[in-house]
Amino acid sequence: MAAAQPKSEPILVVNDIVVRYETAEGPIVAVDEVSFIVRPGEFLSVIGPSGCGKSSLFNVIGGLLGQHQGTVRVAGETVTGPHKAIGMVFQEESTFPWRNVTDNVAFPLELVGLDRARRAERAKHFISLVGLDGFEKRYPGELSGGMRQRVSLARTLASEPKILLMDEPFAALDEQTRLLLGDKVLQIQQQLQQTMLLITHNITEAVQMSDRILVMTYRPGKVKRIVDIDLPRPRTSEIVTSEAFGRYVAEIWNDLREEASRGMKDEEAYALRHHGTAHE
Amino acid sequence: MSKAASGKRSDLPPILTGVGAVAVFLLICEALIRAGVISQFIVPPPSEIFGSFYRLFTEEHIVRRFFFTTGESLTASIMVAVFGIALGVVIQRYRLLQQACETWVAAFAAAPVVLAYPLFMVIFGRNALTIIVMGFVSGLPPVTLKTIEGISGTRKVLVNVGRSFNLNATQQFWKILFPAAMPTIFVGLRLGLIFALINIVGTEFLINFGGLGQLIEDLAERYDLAGTYSAICFVILVSVLFFMALEKIERWLRPVD
Numbered sequence: 001m002a003a004a005q006p007k008s009e010p011i012l013v014v015n016d017i018v019v020r021y022e023t024a025e026g027p028i029v030a031v032d033e034v035s036f037i038v039r040p041g042e043f044l045s046v047i048g049p050s051g052c053g054k055s056s057l058f059n060v061i062g063g064l065l066g067q068h069q070g071t072v073r074v075a076g077e078t079v080t081g082p083h084k085a086i087g088m089v090f091q092e093e094s095t096f097p098w099r100n101v102t103d104n105v106a107f108p109l110e111l112v113g114l115d116r117a118r119r120a121e122r123a124k125h126f127i128s129l130v131g132l133d134g135f136e137k138r139y140p141g142e143l144s145g146g147m148r149q150r151v152s153l154a155r156t157l158a159s160e161p162k163i164l165l166m167d168e169p170f171a172a173l174d175e176q177t178r179l180l181l182g183d184k185v186l187q188i189q190q191q192l193q194q195t196m197l198l199i200t201h202n203i204t205e206a207v208q209m210s211d212r213i214l215v216m217t218y219r220p221g222k223v224k225r226i227v228d229i230d231l232p233r234p235r236t237s238e239i240v241t242s243e244a245f246g247r248y249v250a251e252i253w254n255d256l257r258e259e260a261s262r263g264m265k266d267e268e269a270y271a272l273r274h275h276g277t278a279h280e
Numbered sequence: 281m282s283k284a285a286s287g288k289r290s291d292l293p294p295i296l297t298g299v300g301a302v303a304v305f306l307l308i309c310e311a312l313i314r315a316g317v318i319s320q321f322i323v324p325p326p327s328e329i330f331g332s333f334y335r336l337f338t339e340e341h342i343v344r345r346f347f348f349t350t351g352e353s354l355t356a357s358i359m360v361a362v363f364g365i366a367l368g369v370v371i372q373r374y375r376l377l378q379q380a381c382e383t384w385v386a387a388f389a390a391a392p393v394v395l396a397y398p399l400f401m402v403i404f405g406r407n408a409l410t411i412i413v414m415g416f417v418s419g420l421p422p423v424t425l426k427t428i429e430g431i432s433g434t435r436k437v438l439v440n441v442g443r444s445f446n447l448n449a450t451q452q453f454w455k456i457l458f459p460a461a462m463p464t465i466f467v468g469l470r471l472g473l474i475f476a477l478i479n480i481v482g483t484e485f486l487i488n489f490g491g492l493g494q495l496i497e498d499l500a501e502r503y504d505l506a507g508t509y510s511a512i513c514f515v516i517l518v519s520v521l522f523f524m525a526l527e528k529i530e531r532w533l534r535p536v537d
Contacts, residue, residue, distance in 0.1 A: 064443055081446075088444040092437040098459045098534055107455075108445055159445065 010037035011195055012061070012163055017070035019056045030056045032220035033070070038163065038197055043189055045198040045206035046214045047252065049260040051267075053221030054199045055091075058167040061197070062088045075162055087161030091168040095140040095151045101127060102136045104151050108159035126154040129188055146170075146177040150184065157188070167199045179237040182208050190234050203256070207231075207248045208239060215252060218259040219266070227252060324506045329513065332506040340495055340507070342514060349480060349491030352408055353522070356415030356476045364420045364472055365465060368427020369453075382428060389421030394482050406487050414483040419476030426468025430461025466530045470523065477522055481515055492518070 019031040030053035038044045048054050059065035061072050063082040072079040074086055082088075095104050106114075106123040114122065127136055130150040140148050149169055156164060166185075170178040186209055189196055200206050206213050207229060215224040229248055231239055239245050306326040312318045313325045336342040371377050371385070397414060404410040434457050442456040484493025492515050499507040 062444055064440060082444050084446065086444075088441075090437050090440060092435070094437045094441050096438065096441075096456075096459070098462065111445060111447070111451070 008039050008041075011040045011075055012038040012197065013071075013073040014057075014061065015071045015073070017057065017060055017068055017072070019053060019060060019065065019068045029220035031060070031068070032222045034216075034221065034223055035070075036214055036223065036226065038195060040162075040195055041193045043196045043198070043209055043211045044214065045200055045210040045212075046216060047200055047203065047206045047256065048216030048221060049218050049256060049263040050201060051263050052216040052218050052259065054201070054216065055167060057221070058088075058165065058199045062086055062165055064088075084159070085162040087156035087159050087164050089149075089152055089156050089164065089166040089169045091171050093140075093145065093148050093152075093172070095148045095155070097140050100137050100139050101132060101143075101151055104140070105154045105158050107155055122158060123154075126158045127151075129157065129191070130154040131184060146173050146181055149173070149181065153185070153188075157192075157194075163195045163197060165197045165199075168201065169198075170205065171200075171202070178202070178205060179208070179240065183237045185209060186235050203249050203252050204240060207245055207252065208235065208237060213252060215255045216259075218262040224255055224259070227255075321505075324509060328506040329509045332504075332510045333514075335507060336495075336510055336514065340499070340511075342492070342495065342511070345491035345495050346514075346518065347491075348408075349484065349493070349518075352411050352415065352480050352484075352490065353473075353477050356412045356419060356480060357473050359412070359416045360419035360423055360472050360476055361469060363416075364423025364468070365427050367420070368424040368465075368468075369431065371424065372428045372431045378428065382425070385421050385424050389425060393418045394479055394486070397483050397486050401487060406489055408490060410487065411480050411483045411490055415476035415480040418479040419472035422471040422475065423465070423468040426464050426471070427461065430464030430468075431457050433464060434460040462534060463530075466526075466533075470526050470530075473526060474519065474523060477519060 014037070015035050017031050017034045018029065021028045021030055032053075034053075034057060036044070046054055046057060056065060056068075060068050060070075061079070063072075063079045063086070066081070074083055077083065077085070079086070096107070099107070102120060102123045105126050106119040109119040109122055124136065127133065130153055132147060132150055132154070135143065135147065140151065143151065153166075153169065170181050173181065182205055185196070188194060189209075196209075198206065198209065210229050213227045213229060215227065216222065217224045227248070231242070231244060231248070309318070309323070310325050310327060313320055313323060371381050394414065396417075397410070400410045400413055404413060438456050438460055439452070442452045447455060481491075481493040481496075484490035485497045486493075488494055488497050492511065496508055496511045496515070499511055
């Protein structure tokens with residue numbers, strides 16, 4: 001059973017997004033007329049090979065990239081810059097090393113002027129939600145990579161966004177930690193009925209967590225197709241052992257293989273153009 | 281629980297090794313001087329230097345002089361920190377200014393500013409203000425350069441986190457850029473404040489005014505070699521304590537990196 005209500009109004013509407021970059025080799029279209037919607041409570045993943053414009057799309061939806069065509073509407077409002085309804089979790093480690101876990105998580109609460117006691121109380125709730133009880137006074141330097149990403153997640157959740165936008169948040173982690181953190185994200189999503197949009201290149205991660213997966217083509221990044229993931233909820237990482245899970249992974253890999261091969265050939269051609277052959 | 285298991289290492293062995301190495305060096309010096317390999321008229325034996333320490337307190341009023349130099353150093357340090365960081369922030373903020381000034385500031389950091397003391401004496405007179413300004417001018421470039429480097433080197437993702445939370449420019453500076461740059465700024469502060477201290481004592485020596493530098497000059501003029509060396513040792517000790525105090529402040533401000 002998918003968490004999203006199939007007929008509810010979309011909370012996020014991405015319409016005809018085009019992103020172009022000027023490079024030394026001429027203009028590049030990174031994202032080409034990408035459109036999709038996300039419904040309240042839904043978990044949508046955007047998957048594609050490296051260079052398909054996933055991160056550009058993440059920045060456009062998050063309001064960090066102004067130079068683009070097309071529109072993004074969230075909860076009925078057009079996104080023209082960072083929007084309070086969208087909370088972003090970044091791929092790179094993004095905790096503040098000078099703040100302890102509580103102060104990191106309380107950061108958005110500080111911005112809205114909540115008093116110290118209320119901030120600490122609210123922060124504790126979100127720290128507990130990501131399973132970091134007992135680490136409130138620790139600094140990021142004392143935590144593992146996975147724990148730091150959970151702090152970032154809790155900090156974004158503390159701003160109570162309508163949509164949680166994540167750009168490969170577990171990319172730097174090992175597979176086992178990634179699966180377990182996937183469980184944690186699913187648990188949070190189910191508990192808060194949180195709408196989530198995940199940008200990833202990891203097929204397992206996408207199938208494990210999503211209601212729908214949007215597959216993108218290699219440059220220019222277009223929507224290749226959208227796959228409905230009809231796996232039961234509530235889900236855990238145990239789902240990866242099921243036959244249906246394997247079928248979805250194979251199906252998406254079939255879509256992605258051709259795109260990933262194009263990307264690889266493109267990278268090789270680029271390397272040859274810029275660094276010559278190995279024998280030169 | 282063993283010490284290894286508790287995860288704490290004793291600081292004692294490195295401290296003892298350091299003190300032991302200095303003690304061995306002094307013993308070798310003592311032996312070489314007493315054997316006549318090193319002339320006593322150039323370097324007095326360490327035992328004589330240590331023996332003359334008490335004279336510095338009883339006859340030369342070293343405590344009063346220490347506080348005089350400390351006052352000058354603190355004033356210069358505050359000026360270096362405030363103006364050095366502010367200048368770095370302004371230069372970093374305006375790209376044209378950074379392109380125009382950064383090389384000049386770097387060149388200024390390498391210049392022997394102490395040689396300009398006659399100029400400052402003409403401007404401010406033979407007084408504490410000249411000494412403070414000399415300390416300030418010599419300590420300013422490293423703080424400014426490291427502030428520029430620290431703010432420019434702030435990881436883009438942290439800036440993006442700030443942007444995603446809709447911070448305005450002032451919030452972005454105080455809540456993200458400045459704290460992120462603090463470790464690098466502190467490297468500049470440590471260098472700048474040590475430069476300021478060296479130049480303050482050096483200028484006191486050169487213009488024969490003030491605290492510890494003037495004491496060294498007086499003792500050297502009297503050809504009191506043991507006293508001169510013990511005063512130099514005292515200044516080195518003050519520098520070490522100053523450096524350790526800065527490290528403590530840095531740890532207090534940034535408990536864990």
